[in-house]
Amino acid sequence: MAAKRKRKVTDADLPYVGPETAAGQWLRRYWLAIWRAEDLKDIPQGIKVLGEELVLFRDDKGRLGLLGMHCAHRGSSLEYGDIGNGGIRCPYHGWLYDVRGNCLEQPAEPRGSAFHKKVKQPSYPVQELGGLIFAYMGPDRDRPPPLPRYAPLVREDGVRYLEPIRFYDYNWFNFFENAPDVAHLSILHRYSGYGKQTWGNNFFDYRDIPPFEAVATEYGMKAVSRKPGPTPDSEYVHELGALLPSIIHLGSVNDQGREEPDNEHTIFLTPNDDERFMLFSVDYYTGSDAKFFEKIMARRYGPSQKEEPKPYDRRKYKSFRGSILMEDIMTQSTQGLLGRREERLGSSDRGVIMLRRMVREEIETVLKKGRPKGVLTKDQATRIIDFSCFTGIQRKQLHSTVASASGHVSGKLRS
Numbered sequence: 001m002a003a004k005r006k007r008k009v010t011d012a013d014l015p016y017v018g019p020e021t022a023a024g025q026w027l028r029r030y031w032l033a034i035w036r037a038e039d040l041k042d043i044p045q046g047i048k049v050l051g052e053e054l055v056l057f058r059d060d061k062g063r064l065g066l067l068g069m070h071c072a073h074r075g076s077s078l079e080y081g082d083i084g085n086g087g088i089r090c091p092y093h094g095w096l097y098d099v100r101g102n103c104l105e106q107p108a109e110p111r112g113s114a115f116h117k118k119v120k121q122p123s124y125p126v127q128e129l130g131g132l133i134f135a136y137m138g139p140d141r142d143r144p145p146p147l148p149r150y151a152p153l154v155r156e157d158g159v160r161y162l163e164p165i166r167f168y169d170y171n172w173f174n175f176f177e178n179a180p181d182v183a184h185l186s187i188l189h190r191y192s193g194y195g196k197q198t199w200g201n202n203f204f205d206y207r208d209i210p211p212f213e214a215v216a217t218e219y220g221m222k223a224v225s226r227k228p229g230p231t232p233d234s235e236y237v238h239e240l241g242a243l244l245p246s247i248i249h250l251g252s253v254n255d256q257g258r259e260e261p262d263n264e265h266t267i268f269l270t271p272n273d274d275e276r277f278m279l280f281s282v283d284y285y286t287g288s289d290a291k292f293f294e295k296i297m298a299r300r301y302g303p304s305q306k307e308e309p310k311p312y313d314r315r316k317y318k319s320f321r322g323s324i325l326m327e328d329i330m331t332q333s334t335q336g337l338l339g340r341r342e343e344r345l346g347s348s349d350r351g352v353i354m355l356r357r358m359v360r361e362e363i364e365t366v367l368k369k370g371r372p373k374g375v376l377t378k379d380q381a382t383r384i385i386d387f388s389c390f391t392g393i394q395r396k397q398l399h400s401t402v403a404s405a406s407g408h409v410s411g412k413l414r415s
């Protein structure tokens with residue numbers, strides 16, 4: 001009998017994250033951010049990650065544990081377990097598990113019984129870095145790959161700010177692939193003054209959409225947009241990175257047109273399941289403004305100049321215009337699932353097309369038992385993962401050839 005031919009990975013595979021799915025197996029090769037360390041207190045925290053119900057806790061020695069949520073005995077939730085005695089104890093019949101899922105005690109079993117040694121609660125390795133807790137849910141849990149030392153989580157030359165976790169109820173890939181879709185910045189966000197950087201409104205102008213190019217990078221890709229700068233030999237540059245499996249880097253922002261960028265904004269995205277995801281937003285600031293975070297959060301989440309909703313407006317998203325956040329949520333959550341929705345891709349979708357192709361290729365790599373882009377070898381454990389996305393003013397690169405957002409290829413950049 002002929003060997004069964006493996007099915008090719010398509011875009012329709014990308015939204016699904018469960019353990020049996022192709023994208024789910026790929027995502028499980030990476031360390032994923034699952035919680036903010038400061039939010040994990042002295043009670044267990046239930047979390048759904050990649051479709052699996054889990055419980056996160058710190059035992060009485062301070063060790064982190066991530067176990068299957070439902071007790072191996074008869075399924076009660078360990079989210080209500082008691083922490084102590086070197087682990088977490090199920091409230092129902094008192095089975096005690098350590099952070100590795102070993103069952104240490106079964107109080108109702110006969111004294112001297114060895115039954116507990118045969119019981120193992122599912123467990124995953126967990127590590128803390130820069131205030132975030134990461135989990136590895138892949139196949140080799142005894143020898144996971146190194147947790148990458150992402151620059152904004154390990155740098156020590158400035159101040160780190162971790163926003164509270166944000167939760168959304170639509171498919172994760174819609175959010176992720178929105179990152180290299182930089183054409184939308186000039187259109188969807190035109191009422192909200194994208195970024196409101198000193199030059200941002202001008203740069204993302206829908207009457208003069210900046211040309212951009214999609215570029216593959218060591219850990220993923222980035223969309224690089226350019227416009228003529230304030231002096232003939234300079235240009236405004238905006239780089240937006242998408243790193244595998246699900247990290248978005250919004251650039252190191254040079255807000256005031258100074259030489260050195262002084263804030264980098266990174267978003268770690270983790271799917272809860274096929275319909276929900278969570279975001280961990282990290283800012284790393286090296287400037288001298290003591291009120292910087294206050295100002296930037298007000299800009300991101302503060303009151304916007306939204307229109308008053310019309311009394312007869314029965315749509316779910318009423319006055320969404322004026323808030324970048326609401327504009328993104330409205331557009332992404334109404335798209336439906338990639339692979340199910342009808343699409344007509346144009347030239348301005350080239351960033352999205354590159355990201356989808358890259359993810360498909362890396363899924364194929366995993367299905368062939370290879371190491372996908374962004375998963376480090378043991379030898380690479382100490383390297384700093386610098387996302388090298390820049391936003392600000394740079395000396396003009398005259399040789400650069402970029403395609404404009406409307407699809408025309410412009411040769412040399414205008415001076």
Ligand code: FES
Nearest residue numbers: 071073074090093
């Ligand atoms: S269900 Fe957990 S100990 Fe019985």
Ligand SMILES: [Fe+2]
Nearest residue numbers: 184185189328
């Ligand atoms: Fe957006």
